[in-house]
Amino acid sequence: MNNRKLFAFIPLVLFLVLGIFLWRGLSLDPTELPSELAEKKKPLPAFELPSLTEPETLLTPADLAGEVALLNVWATWCPTCKEEHGFLNRLARDEGVTIYGINYKDEPGKAREWLRRYLNPYQKVVLDQEGTLGLDMGVYGAPETYVLDAEGRVRYRHVGAVDAQVWETLQQVMQQVRTEAKG
Template sequence: MRKIFLFIPLLAFLAVGVFLFRGLFMDPTKLPSALIDKPMPEFSLPSLYEPEQMLTAVDLKGEVALLNVWATWCPTCLEEHGQLNKIAKEEGVTIYGLNYKDEPDKALSWLERYYDPYKLVVVDQAGSLGLDMGVYGAPETFILDRRGVIRYRHVGAVDEAVWQKLRSMMQQIEKEDV
C-alpha cells in the first residue's frame, strides 16, 4: 500500500506537465469575450479633449469603427500608434480611443507628440469601463458596428497584418449593417 503513495508525486508532475504543455499551443491574443454581439456597456466618462463633457455609449454609435484601448504607460501602445495614425489618415477609418488607467495631462501630451488618430477619446482613469468590457490591459482593439454593438476583440498591437484582418471584418460588418 505504501508503494502506491510513492507514485503520487509522479502522477501530479505528469498532470501539471500535460497542463503546461497544452498552454504552449494556445494563442494569447484569442481571449474570450462575453460582450461579442452585445452593446457597449453603458458609461458616462469625461472626454479627454473637453473634460467637462461627459461621453456615453451613444457617442460611439453611427458608423462601423474601431475602439482602441491605450495608455501612455503602455510601450506596445506606442508601437501600434503609427499604424493607427495610418489607418485613420489614409483610409479614413473612425477610431475611438479609450485612455485606460492613465493621467489625462500625460495622454494629451502624448497625442500631441505622436499625433492623434482618434475621433474622440474617453478618459477611463479608474478603469471602470475597461473592467466592464473585460479589458486585460492595453492595447486592445474592438470593432463596433453602427449600433454600438461589439463585434470583435483583438488583444495586442495592431500591426499591418492585424489591420488587414480587421479591415476585412469591418467591410463585412458594413455590408451586413446596410
C-alpha cells in the first residue's frame, strides 16, 4: 500500500521539476548566448575564404585586425539582417565605425546585389558560403555581431539585430576595449 502512495506523488514531483526548468528558461535572454571566443578573448578561428566583393582575393583573420571593429554575420535570406542593415550603414557612414561582414550560407550573386541595392557598410566581406567559419565561431544564425579588438580577438557577441539600444552596449564595449589597449 505504501508503494501506491509513493507512485501517486511521482507526477507531482515531475511537474514541479519541469516547472522549475521552464521558469528558469523564461528568465534567460536569448540574445546572450554563451561564446567561448568572447569569454576567453580568443582570436577568430583560422580561415582563408574569398572576399564577397573581390572574389579573387582570399581573406584571413589578419585582414580583420588592426583596429577595434564590429564583425557582422549576415545573409540575404535573413529578414532581421535587412532590418538592421540601414542602421549598420548609418554607423559606418555617419559615425565612422569599421564594420567587417561575414556573408553566411548565402548565394554570392544575391549577396552582391543586396549590397548594391541597400549599400555596403562593410570594409571587407568574407564569403562563408558553406558556413564553415560560422560553425567554427559558434554562430547560431544571422544576424550576429561581434566586437573585435585591434589584434582580431573576439571581445563581445550580440545575437540579433543591431539597433540604437544595442549600439549603446556595443559602443561601451568598444570603448572599454580601446581603454584596455592603452592602459
